[in-house]
Amino acid sequence: METGVMSHQGELFVHPLSNPGAPGICPEMLEVAEEANRARDFNLAVEIYSSQLADLQQPDRGLCLRKADSLARAGRISEALDSYCTAASLGKLRPEELPFLVENIARALREKEPGLTVAVNGHCKSSNGDDGFQMNGECEEDEALDLFSCRLCKCLLHEPTTVECGHTFCKRCLEDDSVKDCIHCKQKLSKKEKLPNGLRLNVVLSGLLDKLFATESRARKYWIEGEDLWKKQNLSDALEKYNAAVDLVPSSGRLLHQRAELHMEMRSFSQAVQDASSLCKLKPLWTKAHCLKATALSKAGRNDEALQEYFLCVALKPDWTKVKLEAQKVLSELFSSVFENEDLPTPVHPLQGGLATRLIKPPALLRSLRPLTQKPGSSSQDSEFSVTKSAPVDDSSSILPIVSPGKSDPAAGEGSTKNLADVLAALPAPTGGLKRKHSSDGPSEAFNTPSKLLRPDEASVFKKAAVWGGRTVPAELLDCGDMECSLCMRLFYEPVATPCGHTFCLKCLERCLDHNPNCPLCKENLSEYLANRGYNKTLLMEEVLQRYLGDELAERKKIHEEEMKELSNLNQEVPIFVCTMAFPTIPCPLHVFEPRYRLMIRRSMETGTKQFGMCIADELKGFADYGCMLQVRDVKFFPDGRSVVDTIGVSRFKVLSHGQRDGYNTAKIEYLEDKKVEGEELVELLKLHDSVYEQANSWFTSLKDNMKSQILSHFGNLPSKDPDPQASPSGPAWCWWLLAVLPLENRAQLTILAMTSLKDRLIAIRRVLIFVTRKRPR
Numbered sequence: 001m002e003t004g005v006m007s008h009q010g011e012l013f014v015h016p017l018s019n020p021g022a023p024g025i026c027p028e029m030l031e032v033a034e035e036a037n038r039a040r041d042f043n044l045a046v047e048i049y050s051s052q053l054a055d056l057q058q059p060d061r062g063l064c065l066r067k068a069d070s071l072a073r074a075g076r077i078s079e080a081l082d083s084y085c086t087a088a089s090l091g092k093l094r095p096e097e098l099p100f101l102v103e104n105i106a107r108a109l110r111e112k113e114p115g116l117t118v119a120v121n122g123h124c125k126s127s128n129g130d131d132g133f134q135m136n137g138e139c140e141e142d143e144a145l146d147l148f149s150c151r152l153c154k155c156l157l158h159e160p161t162t163v164e165c166g167h168t169f170c171k172r173c174l175e176d177d178s179v180k181d182c183i184h185c186k187q188k189l190s191k192k193e194k195l196p197n198g199l200r201l202n203v204v205l206s207g208l209l210d211k212l213f214a215t216e217s218r219a220r221k222y223w224i225e226g227e228d229l230w231k232k233q234n235l236s237d238a239l240e241k242y243n244a245a246v247d248l249v250p251s252s253g254r255l256l257h258q259r260a261e262l263h264m265e266m267r268s269f270s271q272a273v274q275d276a277s278s279l280c281k282l283k284p285l286w287t288k289a290h291c292l293k294a295t296a297l298s299k300a301g302r303n304d305e306a307l308q309e310y311f312l313c314v315a316l317k318p319d320w321t322k323v324k325l326e327a328q329k330v331l332s333e334l335f336s337s338v339f340e341n342e343d344l345p346t347p348v349h350p351l352q353g354g355l356a357t358r359l360i361k362p363p364a365l366l367r368s369l370r371p372l373t374q375k376p377g378s379s380s381q382d383s384e385f386s387v388t389k390s391a392p393v394d395d396s397s398s399i400l401p402i403v404s405p406g407k408s409d410p411a412a413g414e415g416s417t418k419n420l421a422d423v424l425a426a427l428p429a430p431t432g433g434l435k436r437k438h439s440s441d442g443p444s445e446a447f448n449t450p451s452k453l454l455r456p457d458e459a460s461v462f463k464k465a466a467v468w469g470g471r472t473v474p475a476e477l478l479d480c481g482d483m484e485c486s487l488c489m490r491l492f493y494e495p496v497a498t499p500c501g502h503t504f505c506l507k508c509l510e511r512c513l514d515h516n517p518n519c520p521l522c523k524e525n526l527s528e529y530l531a532n533r534g535y536n537k538t539l540l541m542e543e544v545l546q547r548y549l550g551d552e553l554a555e556r557k558k559i560h561e562e563e564m565k566e567l568s569n570l571n572q573e574v575p576i577f578v579c580t581m582a583f584p585t586i587p588c589p590l591h592v593f594e595p596r597y598r599l600m601i602r603r604s605m606e607t608g609t610k611q612f613g614m615c616i617a618d619e620l621k622g623f624a625d626y627g628c629m630l631q632v633r634d635v636k637f638f639p640d641g642r643s644v645v646d647t648i649g650v651s652r653f654k655v656l657s658h659g660q661r662d663g664y665n666t667a668k669i670e671y672l673e674d675k676k677v678e679g680e681e682l683v684e685l686l687k688l689h690d691s692v693y694e695q696a697n698s699w700f701t702s703l704k705d706n707m708k709s710q711i712l713s714h715f716g717n718l719p720s721k722d723p724d725p726q727a728s729p730s731g732p733a734w735c736w737w738l739l740a741v742l743p744l745e746n747r748a749q750l751t752i753l754a755m756t757s758l759k760d761r762l763i764a765i766r767r768v769l770i771f772v773t774r775k776r777p778r
Helices: 027-038 042-054 061-073 077-090 099-112 114-122 203-212 214-231 235-248 253-265 269-282 287-299 303-316 321-341 363-373 420-424 456-468 506-515 527-532 539-548 550-567 595-606 679-701 705-715 733-741 746-754 758-775
Strands: 007-009 012-014 160-162 168-170 495-497 503-505 574-578 590-592 611-615 626-637 643-661 664-671
Touching (some): 027 042, 042 061, 061 099, 077 099, 077 321, 099 303, 099 321, 160 203, 203 539, 214 235, 235 253, 253 269, 253 287, 269 287, 287 303, 287 321, 303 321, 495 506, 503 506, 539 550, 574 626, 590 595, 595 611, 595 626, 595 643, 611 643, 611 664, 626 746, 643 746, 679 733, 679 758, 705 733, 733 746, 733 758
Antiparallel strands (some): 007 012, 574 664, 590 643, 611 626, 643 664
């Protein structure tokens, strides 16, 4: 007999014929049948295959399989089983020969169970919006991920550790060498060996989780201890830890799943089945749970029950290749069992003769697929192929009926009484004869599924509750004291976590690091943290504050905004940098290293004004009564916190009152503008303006090359003459350029800066030019 591998044409698997040249086989008709399958006219293909088989003296195994596949794809499962059994009697069925039977039984399940349809169409969406099914077909999203879940292990955060980007994970998960990027933002994580003291847990979050979820935190601790013992192959001690964890949180799907796997490794298959059954009741739409139960049942030698779970897996996840292959393997073994284990007669031509000469199917197969062997209107007593009826299912069974074994399963529990036979009993049964038209008759009342099924809308609600639900935070356990900054003693605002695990308000931490590069609490050196300026907010802490302390956070934010508004008022309280002379339109680079000025520059950037005043020192008042506003163009930070600030002069001001804030000087000011002139005064002003400009240009041109190059490198070229000298409130830019490069003392420069008459300023500059020209060495 020919037993070659099936060929693949389009979407069809074509079984090879045992004897292609046998009398009665017509290749042209077989080609028509294959074309009918491609056109999805499966009933026509069945008719052709049946007529070809009827013309043969001995049935052809490949032809029987082709007919069986077409019957299965047409939804005529009962007749398909007859043909598969015939083929099995001629040669053992291989798993790869049964894909259509598995797929179509699973499809029948989906059509009859609205809850399964919702699960497949919805793809078991996880709480973060990702597809719950992985590429290997496993449904990763078994637990309801919430704010306090680690996105790496999908469990409650254990020893929460906040990384540079602000996201938080279990310390144990981050220690895994395979974790190189943040799963949220894809930012590269620092190498563990580069951290001076390794990964450090977030102290505030750790205490908060232990307080809010004390029981689950203890269970998670036992769970992790059990995993570590399991890795060391100390299985009995590991099981004790898992048992302790399950006692604390019996509804954890992942925990039950792992304990079931541990039972299987310890070869306690009945215990594994019990855990898997509990898991299926807990997570009825989780494919991985049903796969686990199927595997446990198979290991226990209960293949007929395992097959039912595999069918449900394929129904939930049609493209899960691994499970389909397992189902085909078990189904192949069930088909073969009758010929290997039972001494049953095989007729010369199984398709001929009456009921008494028909092939008898194996009892194990009947237990798994019994409703498919029944004809419309028949009962369990009047069919040779039937077995005892299923017991009615009470409406109080689980929301989505779970497949349970045909025989009593002590591990299944009371709520899991519905089996695959009950579900498939509602399928439309095939008509008696072979007709091209699909039977459209509805199922008989005798075969309606008695258990309560989910409507699609109900299934959606159930799915949403299961997947989107989260841990309940007891309101009485959470108070503001748990979320207070130890520096300002107020509720955290923009909380950031240091590498040593302590949490502070961003602004509080920055001010502390301005003075000392050590942690304010544990004194650990944070120089590298300061150098990287990795002040990213702890996102989990931020979310906790917004969700559970919203009113308190709103009040805290209001205070902060009022402070920012006050700081951004460039009339009432202008920050003053006491250093050097600055002039409008002239660049003024600054090297900032004092803590008070670090704070001042940072605030000017945060408020968005990007401005501050520059004044020279005054022995009596602290700083002079006149100055120039500077606009920040760029800031470059050094690793030790120092910075170089690129600024340019904007406008002049007069100090009305002196003050201080957080260590730096402030002032109430009024801005200065030149007084405009008209008529003859304007004509005289223009003549003076042109004259002084020519005088300034002549002086600059006459300078030695080395001095000229120094001026050009710092201040650039002499600005061009303005057509309208009064266009700017501060006067022509070339005046300020000249004042910045002329060798004058600060007090003399300050006097000219304070002038609000352009004429007076030009006269003063002319005097200086005359003086420096006379004094210049020849």
